Amino acid sequence: MAAAAEVAQIRALIAAHKRWDTIFAVCGMLALMVGVLTFVALFLDMAVDGIGRLSWDFFTNFPSRRPGQAGILSAWVGSTLVMLVTAFFAVPLGVAAGVYLEEYAPKNWVTDVIEINITNLAGVPSIVYGLLALGLFVYQFGFGQSILSAGLTLALLILPVVIVATREAIRSIPQAIREGSYAVGATQWQTVRYHILPYSSAGILTGVIIGMARAIGETAPVITIGALTFIAFLPPAPVTPEPPFISFEWLLSPFSVMPIQMFNWTSRPEAAFHANAAAAGFVLVIMTLAMNGLAIWLRYRLRRNIKW
Amino acid sequence: MSAVPGQTTLMQARTQGERLARRRARVIRERLIELVLFFAALVSVFTTVGIVYVLVKESVVFFREVPIGKFLTDTQWTPLFDDAHFGILVLLSGTLTSSLVALAIAIPLGTVIAIYLSEFAPFKVREIAKPFLELLGGVPTIIYGYFALLFVTPLLQAIYPGLPGFNLLSAGIVMGIMIIPYVSSISEDAMRAVPMSLREGSYAMGATRFQTAVKVVVPAAFSGIASAYILGISRAVGETMILAVAAGMQPNLTFNPLEPAATITAYIVQVALGDLPHGSIGYQTIFAAGLTLMLFTLACNIGGHMLRKTFREAY
Numbered sequence: 001m002a003a004a005a006e007v008a009q010i011r012a013l014i015a016a017h018k019r020w021d022t023i024f025a026v027c028g029m030l031a032l033m034v035g036v037l038t039f040v041a042l043f044l045d046m047a048v049d050g051i052g053r054l055s056w057d058f059f060t061n062f063p064s065r066r067p068g069q070a071g072i073l074s075a076w077v078g079s080t081l082v083m084l085v086t087a088f089f090a091v092p093l094g095v096a097a098g099v100y101l102e103e104y105a106p107k108n109w110v111t112d113v114i115e116i117n118i119t120n121l122a123g124v125p126s127i128v129y130g131l132l133a134l135g136l137f138v139y140q141f142g143f144g145q146s147i148l149s150a151g152l153t154l155a156l157l158i159l160p161v162v163i164v165a166t167r168e169a170i171r172s173i174p175q176a177i178r179e180g181s182y183a184v185g186a187t188q189w190q191t192v193r194y195h196i197l198p199y200s201s202a203g204i205l206t207g208v209i210i211g212m213a214r215a216i217g218e219t220a221p222v223i224t225i226g227a228l229t230f231i232a233f234l235p236p237a238p239v240t241p242e243p244p245f246i247s248f249e250w251l252l253s254p255f256s257v258m259p260i261q262m263f264n265w266t267s268r269p270e271a272a273f274h275a276n277a278a279a280a281g282f283v284l285v286i287m288t289l290a291m292n293g294l295a296i297w298l299r300y301r302l303r304r305n306i307k308w
Numbered sequence: 309m310s311a312v313p314g315q316t317t318l319m320q321a322r323t324q325g326e327r328l329a330r331r332r333a334r335v336i337r338e339r340l341i342e343l344v345l346f347f348a349a350l351v352s353v354f355t356t357v358g359i360v361y362v363l364v365k366e367s368v369v370f371f372r373e374v375p376i377g378k379f380l381t382d383t384q385w386t387p388l389f390d391d392a393h394f395g396i397l398v399l400l401s402g403t404l405t406s407s408l409v410a411l412a413i414a415i416p417l418g419t420v421i422a423i424y425l426s427e428f429a430p431f432k433v434r435e436i437a438k439p440f441l442e443l444l445g446g447v448p449t450i451i452y453g454y455f456a457l458l459f460v461t462p463l464l465q466a467i468y469p470g471l472p473g474f475n476l477l478s479a480g481i482v483m484g485i486m487i488i489p490y491v492s493s494i495s496e497d498a499m500r501a502v503p504m505s506l507r508e509g510s511y512a513m514g515a516t517r518f519q520t521a522v523k524v525v526v527p528a529a530f531s532g533i534a535s536a537y538i539l540g541i542s543r544a545v546g547e548t549m550i551l552a553v554a555a556g557m558q559p560n561l562t563f564n565p566l567e568p569a570a571t572i573t574a575y576i577v578q579v580a581l582g583d584l585p586h587g588s589i590g591y592q593t594i595f596a597a598g599l600t601l602m603l604f605t606l607a608c609n610i611g612g613h614m615l616r617k618t619f620r621e622a623y
Contacts, residue, residue, distance in 0.1 A: 020518045021428075028424025031417045032437055038485045039444050042455045049458075096348030104342050105349070117352045123539060123609060124602070125546020127573050128359060130580070131598040135362030139586055156355050163352070187334060189341045210446070217448025220548035220573065224580045224594075259450040259549075266454050266553055274458060281451050292446040296439045 046285055050278030058279060062232040063261065067272035072280050074231045075261035078147070079216060081235060081250060082257055085151020086215050090158050091208055095197075097159070098166025098204075103192055122160040129157045130224025138225055145226035147235060148251040153221050158211035165207020169200035202302050206295045213291035217284060219259040230264065231256045258284050363602060366595030373589060379596070385559040385575075387593045394593065396600055398561045402476065402569035403601075406551055407544035409480025409565050410487055414540050417484075418491025419533070425492070426499040427521040438493070445489035453553030456482035461554065474556030474568035483550050491540045498532020499525050531616040538612030542605045548573035572597045 061071025097118075105111040133153035143149045173196060181191040235253035258280060265277035371379070374394045382395030421441075425434050460478040465471045502525050510520040526533065556568030557578045570578070576594045584590045 017516045017519065021516050024420075024518045024521075025424065025428045028420055028428055031420040032424065034417060035421070035441060035444055035485065035488055039440070039447075041459065042447070042451065045455060045459045046451070093348050093351055096345045097351065100342075100345035100349040104345055114349050114353060117356050120609065121352055121355060123542045123605060124359065125542070125548070125573065125605060127546065127548045127576055128363075128598055128602055131576070131595060132355070132359045132362050134580075135366060135595070136358055156351075159352060159355070187338050189338055213446055217446075217450065219448070219450045220552075220577060223577050226580060259448055262450050262454065263549065263553065266450070266457065277454055278458075281454055284448055285451055288446055288448055289443060292443050293439075296442060300439075 043285065046278050046282045048278075049275055050280070050282040053275050053279035054282065063230055063256075063264075064232075067270065067276055070265075070273075070276055072258065072261055072283070074234060075256050075258045075280070076283075077234055078227075078231075078255035079257040081147050082150045082154065082222075082255065083212060083216060085148060085251070086154040086158065087208070087212060089152060089155035090162055090211060090215075093155070094159050094162025094208075094211075095166050095204060098163045098170060099192055099196070101163070102167050102170040103188070103196060118160050118163055122164075126157055126218055127220040127224060129153055130221030132156070133221060133225045144252060145228075145254060146252045147255045149225050150222050150227060150255065150257070153225060154215040154218060157218060157221060158215050161211035161214065162204075162207050165210070166200065166204050169203025169207070170196055172203070173199050202298060206298045206302070209291050209295040209298070213288045213295070216257075216291075217259055217288050219257075219263055222257055222260060223263070227260050228254050228256050258287075359602070363595055363599040366592050367599045370589070370592035370596040373592075374596075383561055385570075388590050392589070394596075395561075396572075396597065398559045399570060399572045399575050399597060400600070401561050401563055402551075402555065402559075402571040403545055403573070403604075405563050405565050405569065406476045406480040406483065406547075406555060406571060407541065409477060410483035410544040410547075411537075411540060413481055413484025414487035414491050414544070415537060418488045418536070418540065419495060421488065421492040422495035422499060422533075422536075423521050423526065426496045427517060427525060441489040441492060445486070445493075447486075449486065449547065449549040450553070452482050452486050453479075453550045456550055456554035468566075471566060472556075472568055474554065474558075475566055476551075476555050476569055477565040479551050479554040480565060482554070483544060483547050486547070486550070487540045487543050490543055491536045494536035494539060495529070495533045498529040498536070501532065502528045531620045534615045534619060535612055538608055538615075541608050545604055545608070546573065546601065548577060552577045572601050 057069075058071045059076065060073055061069060062073050063075075064070040097114075101111070101114065105114075130153065133149055133156075137143045137149040137152055138145055143152075177195055177199070178191055181195050186194070231254065235250035235255060237250070262277050262280040262284065265273045265280065268274075379394050379396055381397070382393050383397060384393035384395050385398035386393045421437075425437060429437065456478045457473075460482055461471070461473060461475065464475075464478050471477070506524055506528060507520055510524045515523070551571045552574040555571065555574065557570045557574050558568055559575070560567060560569035562569055575597055579590060579594045
């Protein structure tokens with residue numbers, strides 16, 4: 001009799017504990033739903049408010065005082081040019097730094113300093129990079145409030161992302177590959193150039209895409225260096241009709257970028273401009289989502305396909 | 309026998325001298341390449357040095373005009389008025405209040421999501437949820453700003469009609485949701501790194517999933533979870549656009565999230581949007597404000613490092 005009561009008691013205890021399992025699982029689902037629902041709400045809000053403004057003209061018009069005629073031409077051209085500069089500096093520098101730290105760096109305090117630095121830089125607020133650029137690039141180096149300054153700033157900002165991705169990609173290459181290469185007489189650089197880099201390129205690409213997606217949506221540092229919020233002209237064309245056919249004047253041109261255009265429209269009181277902001281935001285969200293989605297997909301495929 | 313393009317092979321080098329010269333050239337080239345790569349790695353160090361140099365250089369000029377005591381204790385922030393006051397507390401209060409709101413959302417939700425994904429969720433759910441959270445973390449902050457100002461604030465106003473159009477609450481809430489992916493993904497990584505044998509031991513003792521998660525896995529992964537929190541805090545403190553858009557830019561010494569207030573970051577944006585002449589006191593205030601921000605995040609990082617050291621468990 002006593003035993004049966006005890007068993008019943010234990011059963012009740014187990015049931016009570018299992019109930020906590022269920023309760024927590026439901027809480028976890030709900031917490032996840034908060035994220036998912038916010039994302040859906042944000043996307044739909046942007047789409048519903050902005051879709052009416054999306055037309056060919058929206059992409060080919062300059063910003064205007066009349067909300068109905070305003071467009072994002074100068075903004076998307078500016079964003080594209082800034083991204084070019086950013087990629088030009090961030091990719092080679094980031095990959096080289098990643099290769100150095102994984103393949104060359106000796107174990108000493110210099111390496112430790114570099115590694116701790118990269119970790120810390122990833123946590124520095126982006127607006128601080130803007131202040132760095134304002135003091136250094138804009139005034140000290142005299143680049144002015146230009147596309148070059150903005151591109152360099154964003155390149156420094158995404159450098160840790162590229163470095164970390166490069167290192168992770170390189171680290172996943174088995175040691176045997178390097179040993180095989182050395183065994184046939186290749187030098188260290190030849191090993192890196194013909195084996196390490198090609199095999200890690202997909203992983204590096206993933207990091208670069210994520211970094212660029214971050215750079216294209218970054219607003220604060222670009223505002224800090226003094227990007228214009230209202231601009232009704234394009235930077236000089238990189239290709240000229242007379243020799244030498246290529247001009248780099250655009251590097252020093254004033255500019256605006258997509259997120260700043262959106263910020264400008266959002267902070268105006270008129271609701272008509274808010275529709276423009278939503279439309280610009282919609283374009284921006286689609287762009288960053290597409291880039292991030294591509295990176296995630298690439299990584300997923302990589303994990304499935306590579307078996308060393 | 310074509311080994312590497314653009315290079316004569318060892319077989320073609322006939323004499324001893326030729327071989328030696330070739331080897332020397334190769335060693336030099338290898339050294340040069342290593343040097344170039346080393347300088348690329350040093351760029352990150354230069355960046356840090358540059359940040360410190362710029363912030364300190366401009367701040368020194370600023371603190372020559374404004375005594376540090378006044379900077380820390382004054383209760384007004386009116387740097388652009390004739391009667392200028394420079395009380396950083398005013399901006400700091402906005403930063404702290406909005407960050408606290410954000411963390412009150414991000415830390416519980418992020419932790420619960422991390423525990424759920426690491427210990428409870430079926431494989432399928434995790435495979436879908438993780439990329440989704442990553443996408444949420446990749447949305448530009450200006451978009452969140454728009455969302456806070458034109459979606460969340462009207463929503464909150466429907467519940468609490470007295471809420472002003474600009475307020476720290478809605479900016480903080482949206483900021484918290486923005487930070488969730490950072491907190492959850494790093495915490496989850498830390499929890500998944502806890503060896504399976506610990507869980508198996510716990511299950512063998514008859515513990516349930518929940519008990520195992522809370523009493524075994526979370527304590528074992530605590531140092532990693534702490535770094536996730538620290539990262540969340542520095543994100544919140546350094547966040548700019550959501551606050552600049554949704555919390556207003558009026559300096560306001562308050563700890564009430566229902567009021568509008570400027571943060572350190574929003575102030576920097578506000579000054580940068582105007583056209584302040586290079587070298588004026590207004591121009592220097594943003595560097596002093598930036599230095600405060602930097603020191604604040606640095607303190608967080610050092611605190612986090614110490615926390616990690618205390619709670620580190622090695623297996």
